[in-house]
Amino acid sequence: MAPNPKVAKACKAMKTYGIAERTVLPVLKNLLDLYDNNWVYIEDENYRVLADAFFDGQNDKKSTKAQPSLGNPEECKPQYRKYGLRSQKDQPSVPVNDFRDRPELARVIPPVGFSDKKVSETSSCLMEILPNYDDETPVSCRRKRKLVYQEEEDHSVELKSGDTTSNQIGGHYNGESVADEMPLYDAPLAIIRPGIEDPSHSNYSGMDVRYIEESNAKRETNTPSSIELASSSGGEVKISLICNSPDVRVRSLDAVLKAMEEKCLKSYNITDPAFSLKVMKDVCECFLSLGMVSTSSDPVNPEKGPPSVDGLETSKQLVVANSRLHKAAKFHCTLNLSNGSAKFQNLFRAQPCIPRSVVSKSLVGLNKIINASFFLDDITKGEESRKISMVNEINSERQPAFNYIPKNVTYRGAYVKFLLSRISDDNCCSSCVGDCLSQEIPCACTGETGGLFAYRPGGLLKEDFLEKCILMNQNLSPNLFYCEDCPLLRSEDSRVSGTCNGHVVRNFIKECWYKCGCSKGCGNRVVQRGITANLQVFMTPGEKGWGLRTLENLPKGAFVCEYVGEIVTNSELYDRNKQSAGEKHTYPVLLDSDWGSEGVLKDEEALCLDATYYGNIARFINHRCGDANMVEVPVEIETPDHHYYHVAFFTSREVTADEELTWDYGIDFGDTNHPIKAFKCCCGSKLCRQYKKRKSMSYVLSILFTAWHHKSISSQFCIIIKFHE
Numbered sequence: 001m002a003p004n005p006k007v008a009k010a011c012k013a014m015k016t017y018g019i020a021e022r023t024v025l026p027v028l029k030n031l032l033d034l035y036d037n038n039w040v041y042i043e044d045e046n047y048r049v050l051a052d053a054f055f056d057g058q059n060d061k062k063s064t065k066a067q068p069s070l071g072n073p074e075e076c077k078p079q080y081r082k083y084g085l086r087s088q089k090d091q092p093s094v095p096v097n098d099f100r101d102r103p104e105l106a107r108v109i110p111p112v113g114f115s116d117k118k119v120s121e122t123s124s125c126l127m128e129i130l131p132n133y134d135d136e137t138p139v140s141c142r143r144k145r146k147l148v149y150q151e152e153e154d155h156s157v158e159l160k161s162g163d164t165t166s167n168q169i170g171g172h173y174n175g176e177s178v179a180d181e182m183p184l185y186d187a188p189l190a191i192i193r194p195g196i197e198d199p200s201h202s203n204y205s206g207m208d209v210r211y212i213e214e215s216n217a218k219r220e221t222n223t224p225s226s227i228e229l230a231s232s233s234g235g236e237v238k239i240s241l242i243c244n245s246p247d248v249r250v251r252s253l254d255a256v257l258k259a260m261e262e263k264c265l266k267s268y269n270i271t272d273p274a275f276s277l278k279v280m281k282d283v284c285e286c287f288l289s290l291g292m293v294s295t296s297s298d299p300v301n302p303e304k305g306p307p308s309v310d311g312l313e314t315s316k317q318l319v320v321a322n323s324r325l326h327k328a329a330k331f332h333c334t335l336n337l338s339n340g341s342a343k344f345q346n347l348f349r350a351q352p353c354i355p356r357s358v359v360s361k362s363l364v365g366l367n368k369i370i371n372a373s374f375f376l377d378d379i380t381k382g383e384e385s386r387k388i389s390m391v392n393e394i395n396s397e398r399q400p401a402f403n404y405i406p407k408n409v410t411y412r413g414a415y416v417k418f419l420l421s422r423i424s425d426d427n428c429c430s431s432c433v434g435d436c437l438s439q440e441i442p443c444a445c446t447g448e449t450g451g452l453f454a455y456r457p458g459g460l461l462k463e464d465f466l467e468k469c470i471l472m473n474q475n476l477s478p479n480l481f482y483c484e485d486c487p488l489l490r491s492e493d494s495r496v497s498g499t500c501n502g503h504v505v506r507n508f509i510k511e512c513w514y515k516c517g518c519s520k521g522c523g524n525r526v527v528q529r530g531i532t533a534n535l536q537v538f539m540t541p542g543e544k545g546w547g548l549r550t551l552e553n554l555p556k557g558a559f560v561c562e563y564v565g566e567i568v569t570n571s572e573l574y575d576r577n578k579q580s581a582g583e584k585h586t587y588p589v590l591l592d593s594d595w596g597s598e599g600v601l602k603d604e605e606a607l608c609l610d611a612t613y614y615g616n617i618a619r620f621i622n623h624r625c626g627d628a629n630m631v632e633v634p635v636e637i638e639t640p641d642h643h644y645y646h647v648a649f650f651t652s653r654e655v656t657a658d659e660e661l662t663w664d665y666g667i668d669f670g671d672t673n674h675p676i677k678a679f680k681c682c683c684g685s686k687l688c689r690q691y692k693k694r695k696s697m698s699y700v701l702s703i704l705f706t707a708w709h710h711k712s713i714s715s716q717f718c719i720i721i722k723f724h725e
């Protein structure tokens, strides 16, 4: 069998690092499992994640095989080389501990002196993963400074605030040098520190929040207080708060815990997705405010109240993203403060097995998020199998009010019955087993699609089926059905009149379902499995409002999501529209793809989906005339009755990561009867129907104006034309 070209490319890239193909493959397989076969992360930055994972594995093997003897520069080399793939020169200088070996130990960063070139001889060779402080410093001499730890019964680590100016910081754990035992990271993934530039000026209100990328982070010097967020390659995430400012002295651990408890734990609803953010913010607030209480008041501004950590507002993304990465992240805080020294440990303990590369990768994306005015970790509230974030980098609009639902629900009058008895044996494949797509003779479920499956193995739509759908959607086919008695026009009170503007007749897909004999993994079940792509709701820069984009490359014919909302009748929708007249955005979709097959439809059979109050992410998909990158396909799952069906969106071409996902609403911008209210279209497409209309009108006007200017027509005529525009 021909090798997968992506695998071949990955192996080729690794070859340049001297990594043999046979050793790459198992690592690659693990990564593909981890990333749900999403190659985007793996291919990024010339397969850096893959290289990291490989070297991490090598490193782990080495460290379990033999512990290198202290201070032997030769033994340090291989580990140092591991980080050669990253830019060493500009690495940030604050090291982060790995807790794999000693999970009970918290990380404490020496706040000062990392710019210092002198190093202690008592440090270990694990030093090599520290960044280059100085090019002139020989590798073997780049030793980790010792940390001053107090030995404690509870095996925790403590940093004495009084020692903050010392360059001699040593680490001891039960009499051993902690520094010697704990490998360090090359860089913290993020550092958040209060902006206390001048300790004599106790202005804590501006928290200096920075995200430090591994490649461009600057060395920290004289950091009086800091909060460090980092992850170990074992996947744990540590957040340490270090406060060495003489201005901040927390009286007792109990006081902090009590304040903390009162402030947040009692009042938190744990289901709140932003819980960790609030906890973090409150920990900091309690910490700082108690610190302020115990110190002499601000000499510059004695009126100043307790410090605020509003600046942490910006850092929420780090915390939220952190909890996003680590689904099972548990908050657990063991504060231990005594004699003016501060110790915070294991504020967050996360699910192991998330390699550091995953964390760092996501934090790179956080650059964007940090600039956002609003970020929501998961708009689906856990209803989908994957999280879908929402971000606003454009204006101050926040999450709109609606309820997220992953499946359609009937509002009131709609006639929708999912009766198994209505699915007859001839339109379901009760005698099939396993995967219908792998059988030689297509099963009964292909009845809708001319005896052929619409899907290819792997879930993509077949090219020819997709092309037909695109053509139909573009109204290029003669497939328009005109109702004799159009449900959109019919009404008890003759509220609208006119003739039917036509409904696009579309090809349906029928998916296998419960009554079929095939397994759940059958290739003819795609839409019913739900969203698998990595998507994001974002604020568009123009007038369109929120939109949906993909965060990964999507191939042509890939299922993206289904349009979910309340199933309402057309007259219910009409009443709703009356009530919500004047609303900026509207969210209905007509289920009219098969209105032509059954004579006159009763009102309760003429249905649509309204996602105004209840809906899924599809409610954020914006319209694009003519060349949208998605096409809607009607999908029958639970019922053969085509009054109700699923509206599924598939990509109509390859879509690259970060591209907005759009579909053509099929609006006739001149049709005032259509339930989707015509808006001023700013889709930007060359095929924009409204733009063309506007353009042709202005063309007519310009001709008239020229004619008027040359006295060919009267001004009265010109005004009449204008009025009719």
Ligand SMILES: C[S@@+](CC[C@H](N)C(=O)[O-])C[C@H]1O[C@@H](n2cnc3c(N)ncnc32)[C@H](O)[C@@H]1O
Binding pocket: 543, 544, 545, 546, 547, 584, 585, 586, 587, 618, 619, 620, 621, 622, 623, 624, 679, 680, 681, 682, 683
């Ligand atoms: C289904 S919603 C799409 C999400 C919407 N942008 C939002 O912020 O919630 C449809 C509404 O989005 C806006 N919209 C969608 N596509 C547009 C376009 N091409 N130009 C202008 N507005 C658009 C219109 O206000 C429309 O009523």
